[in-house]
Amino acid sequence: EGGPVVRVDHRLADLESHMVLSPSRDQDNTRSKGNGHVCAGQEPNPGLTNALLPCSRRSSGPAVTSDTGQVDDGRESVPGSVSAPGRIRGLLLACHPLPAAAVTVLTVALGWVAGVSGAVLTTLGAAVLAGQLCVGWVNDLIDRDLDRASARSDKPVAAGRVGVRDVTVAALAAGVACVPLSLALGTVPGACHLIAVVAALAYDVALKRTVWSWVPYAVGFGLLPVVVWLVSPAAELPPAWMIAAGAALGVGA
Numbered sequence: 001e002g003g004p005v006v007r008v009d010h011r012l013a014d015l016e017s018h019m020v021l022s023p024s025r026d027q028d029n030t031r032s033k034g035n036g037h038v039c040a041g042q043e044p045n046p047g048l049t050n051a052l053l054p055c056s057r058r059s060s061g062p063a064v065t066s067d068t069g070q071v072d073d074g075r076e077s078v079p080g081s082v083s084a085p086g087r088i089r090g091l092l093l094a095c096h097p098l099p100a101a102a103v104t105v106l107t108v109a110l111g112w113v114a115g116v117s118g119a120v121l122t123t124l125g126a127a128v129l130a131g132q133l134c135v136g137w138v139n140d141l142i143d144r145d146l147d148r149a150s151a152r153s154d155k156p157v158a159a160g161r162v163g164v165r166d167v168t169v170a171a172l173a174a175g176v177a178c179v180p181l182s183l184a185l186g187t188v189p190g191a192c193h194l195i196a197v198v199a200a201l202a203y204d205v206a207l208k209r210t211v212w213s214w215v216p217y218a219v220g221f222g223l224l225p226v227v228v229w230l231v232s233p234a235a236e237l238p239p240a241w242m243i244a245a246g247a248a249l250g251v252g253a
Contacts, residue, residue: 090162091170094155096136104129107224114232120185124231127181130174131197137171139204189230196220196227214251221250
């Protein structure tokens with residue numbers, strides 16, 4: 001009797017009458033169940049039977065953005081309403097087709113001048129093209145966040161015209177195909193070409209924005225005439241000036 005008196009507001013006993021919630025767009029996804037309201041995908045709370053409880057705006061499926069038609073699954077952006085032909089076109093554009101074609105044609109032309117012909121010339125062109133496709137696709141994969149932040153509409157991955165999964169599978173396929181195609185030219189020329197491809201991938205992944213960004217270009221373009229001359233009838237190294245010219249061309253590209 002001499003202790004402190006604890007006064008309990010009777011209004012707190014009735015949580016329903018004490019809660020004042022104003023309806024909003026974040027609260028419109030409730031559904032009735034029994035005598036109360038519960039959020040979709042949630043179980044009812046028997047202690048709160050009549051209150052309109054706020055529900056989080058979590059949907060059961062992926063959300064489609066309105067500006068690019070992309071589907072946001074919480075991890076990556078992939079095509080939503082993009083048609084199959086549109087995705088194929090986006091995949092082709094993501095490989096940097098002009099540089100890939102230019103390097104391939106240059107190498108085949110150099111091989112023809114060196115006397116390479118027939119199946120060897122075809123294999124040489126296929127190996128170089130596979131390597132260039134892999135490098136181009138990896139480049140767009142690595143840069144997709146920066147390209148998206150810069151609103152690069154010319155970058156299909158960033159713009160949502162082709163999915164990350166599609167480009168990843170294509171890059172892996174091209175990279176895997178590049179290995180046997182290169183080695184079919186011979187162990188030494190094949191290894192030289194694979195070193196050039198690895199150097200280009202190192203540029204994509206780590207060296208692009210460093211003071212060493214020129215090194216992969218020098219290595220890759222410097223090795224191209226080496227590969228060509230090793231598979232030519234001469235089967236020897238090209239003149240040193242040609243290797244230096246190739247490296248300089250790559251650095252200046």
